[in-house]
Structure formats: C-alpha cells, structure tokens
Amino acid sequence: MPLTKEEYQRIYSLVDAQEDLEVYAGKMRLPRGVLEAVLTLKIIRRVKGSYHHLEKRSGELLQMWESGRSIADIARAVGFPPVLVARFLLSAMGFSRRKVKKLALGLESSGNPRLDAELLEAQRADFVFSREAHEKQRLRGMLGEEITREWLESKGAVFTSEDCMDRSHKTPDFLVSGLRVLGMPVAWVESKAVFADEEEHRLYMKKQLTHYLRCFGPGVVVYWYGYVDSLLGRSSELIILDYTFFSHPRIEVLLNGSIKGAEDGR
Numbered sequence: 001m002p003l004t005k006e007e008y009q010r011i012y013s014l015v016d017a018q019e020d021l022e023v024y025a026g027k028m029r030l031p032r033g034v035l036e037a038v039l040t041l042k043i044i045r046r047v048k049g050s051y052h053h054l055e056k057r058s059g060e061l062l063q064m065w066e067s068g069r070s071i072a073d074i075a076r077a078v079g080f081p082p083v084l085v086a087r088f089l090l091s092a093m094g095f096s097r098r099k100v101k102k103l104a105l106g107l108e109s110s111g112n113p114r115l116d117a118e119l120l121e122a123q124r125a126d127f128v129f130s131r132e133a134h135e136k137q138r139l140r141g142m143l144g145e146e147i148t149r150e151w152l153e154s155k156g157a158v159f160t161s162e163d164c165m166d167r168s169h170k171t172p173d174f175l176v177s178g179l180r181v182l183g184m185p186v187a188w189v190e191s192k193a194v195f196a197d198e199e200e201h202r203l204y205m206k207k208q209l210t211h212y213l214r215c216f217g218p219g220v221v222v223y224w225y226g227y228v229d230s231l232l233g234r235s236s237e238l239i240i241l242d243y244t245f246f247s248h249p250r251i252e253v254l255l256n257g258s259i260k261g262a263e264d265g266r
Contacts, residue, residue: 001244002229008038008197015039018127031243031255037195037225043128047081054080055088062092071118072125082122083129105131140193140254144224145173147248148191155179159189172212172219181220181239188212188219193254196227196240213237224254 003011007028015024015035025032054061057078064074071089075082083104090100095110102108106123109116123130145161152159157179162171172188179186190208194200204221212219218237226242243251 002227002232002240002242005228005230008228011035011038012042015042033255034195034225037193040128041195041197041200043081046079047084050080051084054078054085058088058092061085061088065089071122075122075125081126081129083126086119086122107131137193140224141191143250143254144191144193144222147246147250147254148174148189148222150248151246152176152179152189170208170211172208172216175216181241184218184239186219186239187217190219190221191224192221193224195225196223196231198228198230201227201231201240209238 011024011028011030015021015038018039021032021035021039024030025035028035061074061078064077065071069077071086072082074089075085078085087100087104090103090110091097095103099108103110103119104122106120110119123132127133149159149161152174157176159174159176159179162173172190174189174191176187176189179189190212192204196204201223209219209221213235218239220239220241222241222245224243227240231240243255
C-alpha cells in the first residue's frame with residue numbers, strides 16, 4: 001500500500017542518518033529498505049541543493065584537513081557525504097579529475113598514508129556515494145527486475161526484456177502481451193528500485209514513462225520501495241505498484257536483507 005503524503009513527510013523529516021533506520025523502521029512498522037530509500041532520496045536532494053556552494057569552499061575544506069581534521073570529521077561538520085567531501089579535497093590538492101575519481105573510490109593510492117586511510121574511512125561511512133553503495137543499488141535494480149520477470153512468467157505473459165530490444169530507442173524493462181493487471185490490459189512493465197514521491201515520479205514521467213505510454217500504450221511502473229498515494233489516478237493508462245502487490249520469497253531480501261548475500265548465494 002502507498003504511503004499517505006503525511007506519512008511520507010513524517011519519515012522524510014525524522015529519518016536523517018543511517019543510524020535512524022532501525023529505530024524508525026520498528027516504530028513505524030515499515031521495512032528498513034523503505035526508510036533507506038527515502039533517506040537516500042533526501043540525501044541526494046540535499047547534495048543537489050548545496051553541491052556547487054560547497055565546491056566553492058574546497059580551499060577552506062583543505063585548510064581544515066591540513067590543520068588535522070579528518071575527512072569524516074569535516075563531512076560531519078558541513079553536513080555533506082564524506083565521499084563527496086573527499087573529492088572536493090582531492091581537487092583542491094591539485095589531483096587531476098581522473099585521479100580524483102580513482103582516489104575517492106579507493107581504486108588507487110595517493111602515496112600519503114594518512115590520506116589513504118581517511119579515504120577508506122570515507123568509503124565505509126558513506127552509504128549513498130561509496131563504491132559499495134553504488135554496487136548495492138545496482139544489485140537492487142537487478143533483483144527487482146528478476147522478481148518482475150518471474151512474476152510475468154507465473155502469469156503466463158509473453159514478454160521481451162530490455163536486453164533483447166533495440167537499445168537505440170528508449171524501451172521499458174519488459175514489453176508484454178497477454179497480461180492484465182488490476183483488470184487492465186498492459187503492454188509494458190518498468191521496474192524501479194526506488195521510493196517515488198511526487199518529484200521523483202515527475203522526473204521518471206519526463207525521462208521515460210510518458211514516452212512509453214505514447215509509444216506502447218498502457219503500462220505498469222513498479223516502485224519497489226513504495227510511493228505516495230497522491231500519485232494514484234493521475235493517468236488512467238498507468239498502473240503504479242510497490243512491494244506489497246507481489247508475493248515472492250526474495251522480496252524480503254530486497255527490503256531488509258543483504259543484497260550481496262542474496263546475489264552471491266543465488
């Protein structure tokens with residue numbers, strides 16, 4: 001079931017750090033993954049709003065680091081993800097753009113033991129922009145698509161997945177025939193391992209979903225980690241679903257489990 005706008009706004013305001021996830025998941029009786037998806041959305045928007053302002057302060061951040069403060073400490077002080085703070089610092093140190101990317105992701109050594117140790121610490125502390133976080137999100141997306149594929153098979157639908165389509169055009173994850181969802185015939189299904197509020201849904205409508213509706217007809221978008229109920233009824237040709245619609249043994253892994261463990265043990 002979708003969240004009401006009031007429920008969503010309460011989560012958005014209360015959950016402000018990774019430590020809050022377990023606490024409020026229990027209090028609100030929601031899967032941890034739903035709260036994590038909302039927090040990720042919140043952090044990304046915070047970054048978008050202040051990225052360029054903080055980038056202009058790179059010299060000041062470097063002075064803080066040279067005075068002995070760690071990258072993690074500076075990140076806490078300015079309220080910004082540690083991996084991105086590390087990138088600002090590395091740029092201010094004079095590293096090339098390519099080198100900054102490699103160092104910030106922990107793929108190369110800077111030659112400075114203190115810096116290398118703090119870059120590793122930043123990777124461990126950042127659950128949105130670290131290399132591990134990017135990999136986990138990729139695996140969440142893959143798992144969502146796998147569950148969708150198995151659901152389509154269980155329904156006897158004929159479908160073509162995106163990897164078999166013409167990549168020169170925008171295509172949904174699955175083009176389908178012979179499928180009715182909530183009583184409506186649908187021609188496509190798109191899987192999104194995110195939570196969608198009004199702003200997020202508007203973005204996906206602009207980037208993808210409106211095109212799919214125009215080119216292929218009625219369809220389904222699955223926001224695996226939930227959505228706000230104000231999205232319902234906006235289009236008579238678009239069905240919006242979340243994890244509560246499906247019954248699958250791996251949904252619990254998607255919502256609360258170790259994604260890496262799930263994939264490794266498959």
